[in-house]
Amino acid sequence: MRFRTKVFNIDCIHHFTNVVNTINKLLKKCTLRLTPDKLYFILPDQVSNGGVSMWCELKQANFFDEYQMDGVSSEHNEIYMEIIAENIVRALKSAHNAKSMKIKLTKKQTPCLTVEIELPSINSSSRLVTHDIPVSVIPRRLWDEYQEPTMPEFHxxxxxxxxxxxxxxxxxxxxxxxxxxxxxxxxxxxxxxxxxxxxxxxxxxxxxxxxxxxxxxxxxxxxxxxxxxxxxxxxxxxxxxxxxxxxxxxxxxxxxxxxxxxxxxxxxxxxxxxxxxxxxxxxxxx
Known part of the structure; x- marks a missing residue:
């Protein structure tokens, strides 16, 4: 599996930050689904048990200048991971005046989403701030639990x-x-x-x-x-x-x-x- 993305436009960084802030207000933990064209933030169906559910869909081309991903296989070119939304929010707080931002899937002691933020500096060099956000990769056999929720016929x-x-x-x-x-x-x-x-x-x-x-x-x-x-x-x-x-x-x-x-x-x-x-x-x- 491989995931790597980069964005240079500060407006796109702010827009993505607003989306993540919204997700964080709605739930604590969610599933991040990555496909070649889109990103999804998902809270699986909890309505039958009295809880809320959420499905958020983003077109990656509207946010990132570079976007590369290879899923678990050529047949199933997707990646699913569980992540705490607040951890992403904390990382993105450093990016309010960033020159660029890179997000990639890395293997540290555990799988992580590594956020690298390039900040302007007084001199000619730039500062690099790195955040490692632990994630739990969800195996292929469990993906069916994270499909778009169906809505009963509404009145x-x-x-x-x-x-x-x-x-x-x-x-x-x-x-x-x-x-x-x-x-x-x-x-x-x-x-x-x-x-x-x-x-x-x-x-x-x-x-x-x-x-x-x-x-x-x-x-x-x-x-x-x-x-x-x-x-x-x-x-x-x-x-x-x-x-x-x-x-x-x-x-x-x-x-x-x-x-x-x-x-x-x-x-x-x-x-x-x-x-x-x-x-x-x-x-x-x-």
Missing amino acids: VSICMPPLKTLKNIAERMKNLSTYLTLSANQEGDMVMKVETELVTVATRFQNLELPPFKDDDIASQAPSKLWPPTEMASARVDIRKFLQFLAGQQINPFKVICNIVNQSAIHFFLIHDDISLQYFIPAASV
Whole structure:
């Protein structure tokens, strides 16, 4: 196996850093999947066990000037490794004004992702900062556990209001309840609500955009045609998981789609020119 990449453009370094910061806000440990064309940050399906799941996909050509990789074999030209996201974030903190950055897979006492950052210096020479990030290489027999998650047929799909607005509302609702109910219909209405024995607080959004479902990158299926367009589909979720999703966004997506499986799960799809990110939150039992 071999992996080596290099980037000279400081804007690309900052962009990649923002992506990794977003991943770190969403989860502690993830799987990094490398292919000749793309990089993936994956948290395998945990929804059935009450946990969140994530699938983030990056086109390597949009981030790196040089990119070389050879997988486990010519037939399976991919590499899977488990990594702690915070370790990458710490390494990239050194790169805010870097002249270049190199990332490669190395063999030290354990397999590592080695990040080499070339920094400018007062004199003509440059400084080189090196970070060795331990990783666990995942064997081929386990790869099937890290495939793109499948989404059950959802009942409602809607484009969300600005995430900053939702975050401000959810922060206030967090003081009232541990759980938040998110509801929407195919008429462009969405409601965020918390309920306690003493009070019910709700915020309603109207005339929201509906996804067109013409682009395979946006959705593989339209909402269920059996679900009445005016009827609200709802899911009650842990408000901390919802806030974790809202607080982690540093990639400035141009659209965020919310798919609701009634009383079962919420699927968020962030769309950006260079990145797509899917995030699943299961419904909490009442």
